[in-house]
Amino acid sequence: MPSLPRRLTALALASACALTAASCTATPAPRSQGRTTVTFWTMPFWIGHPEELHKLVSDFNVSQGKVTVELTVLDWQSGRDRIKQAVLAGTGPDVWLSNNGLEDDYLNGRHLAPLDELGYTTEDLARFLPMAKVNEHEGRLYGAPLYFDAAVLFYRTDILRKYGHPAPPTTWAELKSTATAITTRSAASGKRISGWQFKGMDDHLNAVNATWSTFLCQAGGSLTSPDFRTSTQNTEAGRTAMNYMKSFYADRTSQEGLSALKGFVDGEVAMFSFYQSAISDIVAGNEKTLGRWAVAPMPTGPRSGCSAVGGHSLVARSGLPDPGAAGSFMRWLASPRHSTRFMEFHGIYPYDTSRTDPETKVVVDSFYRTDPTWAAVSEQFARNTPDLLLQDRHAFAVRWESHKSAVPDGVAGRTGVDQALALIDERVDRKLRPAG
Template identity: 70%
Template sequence: MASLPHRLVATALAATSALTVGACTADPAPRAPERTTITFWTMPFWIGRPNNLKHLVEDFNASQGKVKVELTVLDWQTGRDVIKQAVMNGRGPDVWLANNGLELDLLTAAKLAPLDALGYTAEDLGRFRPLVKVNEYQGRLYGVPLYFDVNVLLYRKDILQKYGFTEPPRTWDELKSTAAAITGRSAAAGKKVTGWQFKGMDDHLNAINPTWESFLCQAGGALTSPDFKTSTQNTEAGRTAMTYMKSFYTDKVSTTGTSALSGFIEGDVAMFSFYQSVISDIAAGNEKTNGKWAAAPMPVGPKSGCSAVGGHSLVARSGLPDPGAAGTFMRWLASPSVSTQFMEFHGIFPYDTAKVPRETKVVVDSFYQTDPSWAAITTQLDRSTPDLLLQDRHAFATRWEAQKSEIVAGVDGRTPVAEALRNLDAKVGKDLNSG
């Protein structure tokens, strides 16, 4: 609020000195309450329309007069590291975008505020899907999910039908035989189509992490021991998963360097799997993909049909002078009504629809009814548990870097399977034991 002009101040003082005993003056005009400013740092998680984040923050700021949010959008390449370093040094934002599962370093250093300290009630927290447990630490929740991701199978209906397949593969054996038939028959016809590609063996190397963790899970494997102290990928399950993946390249069903996503859009790859949010990229292929593809649950492995879990959450810095203000913004941006908007890019609705307002459930159901992909996504969601993501937060950065080198080398045959897994366990194990 601007200060009063000097002339007005002088007049007021003169009037005050002239008051006689018993005289009274009118009360000054009430001062408008100051708004608490909250800084929010995020990466552009709204796939395809990053400007929508700016519009959402503007909508929030216009919705009430107590809290004002200042938005900073960072890039995906460096944003997460920038946020973490700033928070660890005490100079970070008040609220920021985090991966589901959260950063163990921030949790153990008490840098994150538990949701109940931000104004969340037990009733608030009870409305989320059980997968919200991925953001739990020592019995308390620290992240409020915006949406979840799970791996699904994406397949070109036109290509499968061309080579005699009317349904997508449902098991590992069917996946391998279907992919081999498409690769072989298409090559014999003069235009080779790769029947299957593991995403991450291509131009998006980081994608090998959820790809590998999905197949490891389906083989019955785990990333760590139950106490999170030992890396457990060099096991029978790990060798089963990697040997299966390697067979696609040994048997020349797949070719390293073939891009799963762009190849799929161009019709050069028949099938691949990744987080369901990649559907937005496929749809952007327009006439190249319209009506030519579909989604299915992941093919079931020797033990299960589970997959990696991902997505994003909001978290707040601990020790805020007004934690309730941060909670007000988080409860708005991650509310059931706003969360339905993230379904536009196939972000999985994080709430139990039986526990949200009727009008919100109507919106969610409309997405399910108008897009057949949601049937596969929800089936896959029901197969998935928090376990992998809770394990993954331990030595996360080391594991994700090590898997990019060791898994790819083991799958493409540069390193024997057992050696690749031993190397991986050694690198991750060193980090797990560094504390």
């Protein structure tokens, strides 16, 4: 595989901020009288080059004279919770980084400003891809997408070829048979390679949410009922998905605890699936991975070839005294021009290029033309719909935590499949339909 393309030179801040700390604030630009200050809280979403985010905010502050953005970077472990607690308490930032799909606690509590009240025009909103519907509520958009993610298949071309599989699997049956053959034959030769690992069954438990949503969707399942009032995972589709996942551990094709990503980089895992942004981590493996891996669309399940969709958006707090100031920053950072920057870490471009200016379209097309991974990512993204994210926003936090415990327990056989699925539904339903 080619190394990750860099279209623009990374520039470090004059005074660096330690991103491993709980939080840090960028030095604001000098203020003039009447200048509005906008506070922006975010996690370091610029994968591999977090200093670029500081540079962009600094560029915005220098570019105009009416708004100053004060940047606070939070860590991924606690950032979402800190933002949510502050916003719900009325002490939060003016603008913050949100997951695509948003959360019902923000929407139902009227904590978010719709984009049209922040200065977005009808023409601005029409430029977004149809997938931007994931940020829609009651007919209005509340989040400006920075980029999208889609879960794809990563496979080691060298390992698959060695064991007689020149092409990646395209169905669940092929995925299981290929993975089992690689695990069995490699173990017999004295160096066991896991043919497949489910991301989230390792040291990255948060990833189980994307993994589970992908396989549940492919089995024809959903997270909630169409009215979003009932959790619907303890169903035939849920059992099909979890039993399929469990089969990899029941016959020792996969092993719990082995890191899918690290094992892949080290040549100990032949295949795994996760969001395409993991490409940056794989490329960082340098000689361990160079020319030894590729990306493919997900193998299709019994009902479809869909996968989890993610990514991030900018949102703003409702009731701001100067909503236009927050909107001007959002329209700048999440603009068609600046969103091309996020393609450097393989964020999926959120705009319809036929509605952008020609120069921006040339930049976007250059990514697609020069990096072969984009073909598979684009094909997978086209298979997906907004449905899962629209369902996931309801009782998001409860479901997120429930998946992290119940899915690994059911897949690993520590609890029964029906018990694991029933536990998810029970916990989520308590949030969706509180007593009284």
